[in-house]
């Protein structure tokens with residue numbers, strides 16, 4: 225029998241459980257109780273939870289209430305996509321953050337909520353102001369964590385996010401801003417793009433990321449600042465790979481564009497070692513971009529800078545149609561990355577630059593220990609951020625943006 229969940233609208237405790245069920249992709253039967261009709265005080269409900277509070281779950285004959293207990297039960301009973309960490313240290317930290325939240329934040333939040341909704345406390349009282357200060361302090365500890373990672377603990381959504389998400393609603397009302405924090409040890413660079421596709425290429429899925437043929441991690445796109453390109457209007461592609469390249473000249477990166485979306489490629493944007501593109505005049509070890517039309521006629525575009533040995537990300541510039549290049553505002557693409565061993569990987573997708581997400585800064589340096597607060601306009605979507613000077617494992621990241629179209 226399907227798992228059943230009893231919940232009430234606007235209850236952050238119930239949200240925790242719904243988030244866990246969704247995250248674990250567990251099918252469930254939803255019972256939305258009406259507080260106004262006192263459905264949570266009915267004799268049937270009180271049999272499940274004598275306190276008359278949501279959430280409650282029923283899994284076969286087993287009934288559980290108290291949101292944190294439910295999360296714990298669900299994780300033990302359905303261990304796939306764990307929410308209490310992958311090892312004792314992660315579990316300890318997740319539980320620590322939850323305990324801190326419950327001991328120091330939740331108790332104060334409930335005083336403020338009481339003041340606003342139930343009228344049990346005077347909103348202007350010293351006690352409420354004091355509670356607000358304490359909650360602000362606790363919120364900052366969570367915010368500091370989120371400045372360094374997309375999730376409250378570690379690299380994944382966990383029970384800590386589910387528990388603290390009630391408090392984070394204020395943050396979620398303004399998710400058009402992102403924080404980037406340089407954890408050190410050196411100054412770093414951040415490069416922001418609109419994500420084109422997050423999955424790997426055709427040769428890999430999430431379970432095969434280590435396969436030799438799985439090269440592509442993500443592709444992003446943006447219009448570059450013309451000041452960086454002598455006034456030319458240039459489209460930059462941000463590419464991240466699953467593996468490091470010893471020298472970027474070991475890679476040939478082709479973006480085949482179907483500009484009129486008729487199923488036939490009409491433009492080849494290529495990034496490769498200059499010598500391989502122009503054996504007579506090209507300099508070996510200099511990485512460049514070039515553009516070719518459907519007849520094979522082409523031109524050298526830009527020298528690619530900014531990469532380092534053993535990186536796995538690159539920013540590739542190509543001049544657009546308004547400055548004499550072949551990149552239009554909208555097209556279907558086939559990204560093909562080929563390494564020196566002749567292994568190649570392919571990703572296909574569609575790009576529409578009218579849907580570009582525009583951060584107020586998309587290319588900047590940031591000192592160790594500093595954070596940058598970046599506002600984004602342009603609508604909803606996902607951004608790809610590349611950190612070329614970071615350690616290779618952490619050179620790319622994605623973030624969801626929700627803004628009104630500007």
Ligand SMILES: N[C@@H](CCC(=O)N[C@@H](CS)C(=O)NCC(=O)O)C(=O)O
Nearest residue numbers: 235236237276277278279290291292
């Ligand atoms: N500690 C409980 C709190 C549950 C709770 O306070 N639920 C509220 C909704 S946010 C409720 O059902 N209130 C109805 C009542 O107490 O009469 C948990 O974590 O599940």
